Amino acid sequence: MRKTRIPALLAAAATVLTLAACAPPEDKGNDTKTESGTPAGEATSLADFGDLDTLVKAAQDEGELNVIALPPDWANYEEIINTFSDKYDIEVNSDQPTAASQEEITAAEDLKGTNRAPDVFDLGQSVALANTDLFAPYKVETFDDIPAEFKDPDGTWVNDYGGYMSIGYDSAKVPDVTSLEDLLGPEFKGKVALNGNPTEAGAAFSGVMMAAISNGGSADDIAPGVDFFGDLKKAGNFLPVDPDSATIESGQTPVVIDWDYLGAAAAANVDTWKTVVPEGAVVAGYYYQAINADAPHPAAARLWQEFLYSDEGQNLWLKGGARPVRGDAMAEAGTIDADLWGALPEVAGDAVIPTNEQTEKAGTYLADNWSKVIS
Amino acid sequence: MSVSDLATPAPVAGTPPAIGAGRRTSLGSYLALLPFLGFLLVFLIVPTVTVIVGAFRGEDGGFTLGNVRALTSDAALNALWKSILLSGSTAVIGAVLGAVLSYLILSLGPRSLLRRATLSVCGVLAQFGGVTLAFAFISLLAINGVLTQALDSWIGLDIYGSGWLFGLNGLIVVYIYFQIPLMVIVFTPALEGLRPQWREAAVNLGASSSQYWRQVGFPLLTPAFLGSMLLLFANAFAAYATAAVLVSQGNPITPLFIRSALTSEILLGQANLGFALALQMIIVVAIVMALYALLLRRTARWMR
Numbered sequence: 089m090r091k092t093r094i095p096a097l098l099a100a101a102a103t104v105l106t107l108a109a110c111a112p113p114e115d116k117g118n119d120t121k122t123e124s125g126t127p128a129g130e131a132t133s134l135a136d137f138g139d140l141d142t143l144v145k146a147a148q149d150e151g152e153l154n155v156i157a158l159p160p161d162w163a164n165y166e167e168i169i170n171t172f173s174d175k176y177d178i179e180v181n182s183d184q185p186t187a188a189s190q191e192e193i194t195a196a197e198d199l200k201g202t203n204r205a206p207d208v209f210d211l212g213q214s215v216a217l218a219n220t221d222l223f224a225p226y227k228v229e230t231f232d233d234i235p236a237e238f239k240d241p242d243g244t245w246v247n248d249y250g251g252y253m254s255i256g257y258d259s260a261k262v263p264d265v266t267s268l269e270d271l272l273g274p275e276f277k278g279k280v281a282l283n284g285n286p287t288e289a290g291a292a293f294s295g296v297m298m299a300a301i302s303n304g305g306s307a308d309d310i311a312p313g314v315d316f317f318g319d320l321k322k323a324g325n326f327l328p329v330d331p332d333s334a335t336i337e338s339g340q341t342p343v344v345i346d347w348d349y350l351g352a353a354a355a356a357n358v359d360t361w362k363t364v365v366p367e368g369a370v371v372a373g374y375y376y377q378a379i380n381a382d383a384p385h386p387a388a389a390r391l392w393q394e395f396l397y398s399d400e401g402q403n404l405w406l407k408g409g410a411r412p413v414r415g416d417a418m419a420e421a422g423t424i425d426a427d428l429w430g431a432l433p434e435v436a437g438d439a440v441i442p443t444n445e446q447t448e449k450a451g452t453y454l455a456d457n458w459s460k461v462i463s
Numbered sequence: 464m465s466v467s468d469l470a471t472p473a474p475v476a477g478t479p480p481a482i483g484a485g486r487r488t489s490l491g492s493y494l495a496l497l498p499f500l501g502f503l504l505v506f507l508i509v510p511t512v513t514v515i516v517g518a519f520r521g522e523d524g525g526f527t528l529g530n531v532r533a534l535t536s537d538a539a540l541n542a543l544w545k546s547i548l549l550s551g552s553t554a555v556i557g558a559v560l561g562a563v564l565s566y567l568i569l570s571l572g573p574r575s576l577l578r579r580a581t582l583s584v585c586g587v588l589a590q591f592g593g594v595t596l597a598f599a600f601i602s603l604l605a606i607n608g609v610l611t612q613a614l615d616s617w618i619g620l621d622i623y624g625s626g627w628l629f630g631l632n633g634l635i636v637v638y639i640y641f642q643i644p645l646m647v648i649v650f651t652p653a654l655e656g657l658r659p660q661w662r663e664a665a666v667n668l669g670a671s672s673s674q675y676w677r678q679v680g681f682p683l684l685t686p687a688f689l690g691s692m693l694l695l696f697a698n699a700f701a702a703y704a705t706a707a708v709l710v711s712q713g714n715p716i717t718p719l720f721i722r723s724a725l726t727s728e729i730l731l732g733q734a735n736l737g738f739a740l741a742l743q744m745i746i747v748v749a750i751v752m753a754l755y756a757l758l759l760r761r762t763a764r765w766m767r
Binding site for chain 2 (some may be wrong): 218325340
């Protein structure tokens with residue numbers, strides 16, 4: 089009996105391999121040409137295409153755009169995607185809306201060469217800076233408006249929108265919150281949630297950073313932040329649930345430590361929801377926008393960038409409560425939606441934006457210590 | 464080369480003619496097995512090899528023992544310990560309660576409607592893990608859960624506490640929900656295998672009921688009971704979806720630690736640590752399943 093197993097396995101292998109060989113040929117897709125004759129995938133600015141109309145036409149010829157990890161309730165992405173799709177008549181395929189940054193990169197590598205690979209990325213800081221060789225440099229028309237510290241000089245990546253770490257709470261269920269220390273009180277028993285696991289998610293990481301700064305730490309020393317959450321856990325107040333707009337609306341997560349623009353999105357459905365940026369513990373964070381160097385729809389990817397960084401695109405992010413990267417320049421030029429700009433939460437004190445090195449160092453500390461205090 | 468050339472079994476020297484005569488059908492049965500073997504190859508063998516290779520590779524693709532060494536970090540050991548604690552406790556609780564339930568429904572007699580209904584329900588519930596189960600418990604026991612709200616308004620009892628449902632204690636309660644039915648399914652046949660004649664024989668020899676159980680029943684059932692418990696352990700050890708929905712903080716169990724290694728945007732380049740963690744899980748489950756096979760063989764002696 090034993091000997092017959094190997095031929096049977098070989099036969100099985102042969103079947104599988106034959107099936108695999110029948111898979112459809114890879115679709116390169118990178119063949120859209122610009123006016124000047126260079127492939128669209130190598131265009132580094134609008135000038136390479138000629139003008140916006142030529143770019144629009146090239147993008148429409150491709151007909152589709154693949155985006156990944158853009159949750160509809162995050163920074164108004166639902167409306168942004170719909171507006172872009174209607175305006176240019178391009179179908180937007182939104183894949184894995186709730187995926188993490190690292191999963192975007194993994195998807196790009198796994199799907200490389202197919203027409204399902206993501207065309208553009210929206211990434212957290214460390215993942216973006218670790219993968220710049222996967223990005224195609226491209227300078228949008230409004231590139232000069234973007235402050236130098238928020239972009240790569242060649243346009244390999246550009247910050248897109250940012251916000252401040254905040255405490256959002258349902259004022260109908262808990263007393264008013266002004267500082268992190270308030271959350272240690274008995275009224276908050278089992279009610280304080282953090283958006284994600286700080287060893288995994290950028291938003292949660294910044295939440296711990298905020299707690300660190302509020303408790304005498306700094307961007308270089310996140311330990312007081314971890315201790316704060318340890319105290320929160322000991323007090324029985326820490327709620328280990330991943331909050332999102334559904335848990336907020338259903339009342340499962342009455343207090344949420346998260347980016348202020350996500351708090352703003354939650355407030356759309358909960359009238360009593362309030363968002364505060366604690367005084368003296370202001371942590372800012374920006375996300376990173378980049379084009380996949382192997383984008384299957386290179387012209388559409390570039391049109392998407394032009395759209396995002398246009399006044400219209402920036403105001404749409406603002407509508408979602410996020411701070412668009414061209415916000416200050418647009419405020420000066422008078423093209424920003426003044427009502428929305430004025431309605432952003434007030435911030436007292438200088439904002440801390442951890443550098444990549446500080447994030448890495450703090451991440452290592454979290455990997456060793458977070459589980460100890462929290463589980 | 465055609466598939467049938469490959470699948471022709473090689474003749475085995477010295478095979479007795481009686482078995483040789485039966486072999487004519489084996490080509491057909493192997494052909495019928497092909498899809499299954501292909502399935503095994505794609506979903507078991509290839510992933511297992513990938514995990515083993517990945518566990519010993521560094522981020523640069525070279526050979527390294529660093530990933531395996533990283534398994535001894537506090538966080539990884541803590542996850543493994545909690546995983547074993549969770550699987551072990553739910554296996555013991557599930558096995559004991561499941562065995563009692565099996566005994567009760569078998570004593571109802573073979574024609575009982577309740578017995579057949581319970582067995583069918585167990586068949587469904589044993590597979591009722593994952594996201595749906597987690598949400599069922601959330602809507603029952605979380606802060607807005609039906610039971611939480613009801614007890615709070617009736618007698619002012621706070622069963623929600625500090626959100627115990629979303630930690631290890633919560634996982635134990637939720638896992639038991641599918642462990643007990645699984646125990647009923649795997650243990651009932653063993654209980655049914657206890658022949659009435661053995662009991663009659665014992666009684667004829669003057670044994671009391673407790674003597675019969677102590678000296679005949681329990682010794683006969685012990686291997687089957689332990690084997691079922693090991694199966695429950697492996698079942699809980701590998702479960703992921705239920706825990707993934709309930710627990711988002713601190714990675715208390717190894718499957719969640721693997722998720723963290725693969726998706727983290729704070730700690731990059733940990734994919735190979737994920738492979739090492741998966742290898743660790745494969746080893747634990749392999750040990751458990753080997754013990755299970757041993758016990759099963761012992762049980763089979765009595766159950767023929």
